[in-house]
Amino acid sequence: MSSHFENARNVNIEGITNISANNYNLNHYSERSSETSIDKLREHIAAGALHNSAERYDAPKCHPETRVAVQDEVVSWISDGDSDDVPKEIMWVTGPAGSGKTAIMGSVGDTCQGKGILGATHFFSSFSGPANRRSKQYFVPTLAYQFVQHKAMSQVAAQILSAVEDNPAIFEQNLEVQLDQLILEPLRACRDRPPLPEWPKVILIDGLDECEADQYHDTARSDVSPRSKEDDHTEILSVLKKAASDPDFPFRIVVASRPEHAIKHFFTDVAKSLIRELFLDAKYNPDADMELFLESKFASIRRQCQLPSSWPATVGRFMEGSSGDPDELLKQVLRLPVQIHASVFSGSM
Template sequence: MTTAVDLTAVDLAEVNLKEEVRGAAYSPTARSDLARVETASVQGKIVDYSNKKLTIFVGAAIWLVVVSANILSKRPACQPNQQLLLEQEEVSSILNNVQNSNVHDNTFVTNIKADNQPSLDALYKRVAPYAILNAGGRADDVRCHPGTREIVIGRIEQWRRQASDGVTANRMFWLKGPAGAGKTAIVQTVAESWKWSGIHAANFFFFRTDSSRNHAKSLVSTLLYQILDFYPSAREAVKTILASKPRILDASVEEQFLQLICIPLRSIGPSLSQSIVLLVDGLDECDSEGKNSQRQVLHALNTLVSWNELPLLVLVASRAEPQITMAFNQLVASGSKFDSLFLDEQFSPDNDIHLFVTAELNSIKRTHSLAYLLDKDWPSDIDVEGIVTKSSGHFITNIR
């Protein structure tokens, strides 16, 4: 018995068509990914396969796989509307080897399994990996030199403990200072210390020249990604929200915090064993042109910590730029409270810079290939003091 396969208006190779169809049906490419097949006519319907992975549609696509650019490179040897006769057994053999397909009573059947289970894929696609502590390849991956910035770090740790224990109602802390004062190094040192101490801290480091983290679009997704590592039981609630509100990741920052962090965490309330600290560094580098996002992020973070039933704390580090200072002033005017610390002379930056410079110069003396040319008393105290004076309290001068 033979079956007529209608190949109307399809380019046919000059090679033996049966062998091509048979080879295509059995090839791994045809069975697993037919993304290059542009269009196919199946039982009178046009199915568009452009730019898609077609594993579940292979059964249908195999009928016209001969139009694939991988298979055909020559012009037709047949005329349009010509029919090709194939033995029924050959057709059945070819098609029965197609994934999830079979031929029964001259009927071609394809079983398509659709996975409609909620997932976190949409969330993962919005995560900014370089915004997370210890991400590889970061240009701003710096730490405080051992023994430096101890007073500042101690103040931040004191705030965290008191806010966690309810001693203070101020659940937000603003670390502010001029460019180059060492804010990012302090935040990263604190974050790393908390990580090793088992304290739940999620972080986001804005960076002006990195397009994946110089805006607020990935802020909530990246923080949530880390929170779910601490509390996996909240994942199901997040999945449900992502499925029921597919555009939530395009909503305002405040709405995302509400729907994706507050509500899921509230659903696992008894499981929240300790405070979660959100560290947001470099807020002044978020949307540095428009600056509107900076105010929106601050107001959203303030709303977040106002959920008294959730143990959420926020540490923000930024320059004290006018629009950020104004946003914090607006929070105070609305009744909100927060702790703050300005990195100025009261925290003895010169002493810390002296310690850092001395250590770095001694390291050069020990390790540099031309160190034998240096005087044995190098560096002198005068040299070190000169560098410290020129630094004017800015660590970044010595790092660069």
């Protein structure tokens, strides 16, 4: 019996191209499909929001001698929080502007990566980098992309890429739909394959308060109220709460932000049962941190300039024992050549 496909070559069947009728190379099609999916996903992430991105190369990090207590607190909770009397799924690191939240989160990210427990990060920023670092629309895809890249999560990665292939419009849908299709459903699909010991343990999110409002309508219309950034903050927190409450979600979440009203309300009222709050106040002894920082910097200067160990304490005594304007006295000290610095403040002159 003859066939319409007898001796056929380069048959095009439902998107499968360049396939010999005698040898359907379905693996090739699958590979091309995966490549397309990861390219689509890559187009919708905020690459600069990753803690180790080139964009954040000069971002603040904690000096090795400072913020030791708070870093230990966060990393200990990530690693061993299940043993707490009342385990919590989310830690909220908060404090006023200038309290070092971003530096702490950057350093914690480095530590967790070194320990192999870092799953994903997202560092929002309202003043540096492209606009995608201050938009909620890139948030979930950025986390999903990092799971795809994680060597220990290959099974989940395949499910995420399949979800993108099945629904390329996922990136235009709301955060809850994105969370379900790009993260929760892929994790559920692997529920019969429990997380391996080398699976990561934590997601770090910094600067939530710097996420700005996305508008979906003509803001010039008088009959529609502009969306506020608080609305977007609450939407992000809502999906984090949903994720943390899901039994198939294996990660702890650390969120750092200023204690703005909408964020504080959500954490202290809506999601109170899930939250462990860490407020950066005097409990973590910032004065001692500053002293350690200055001592370390002075020691570095002494080594570089071959100054005696009494420097700069002798400078302080000189300024205290002299009359006159302190700024001018310091200028006098700074104008001295390095060789004179060494001899004057060692007491040999």
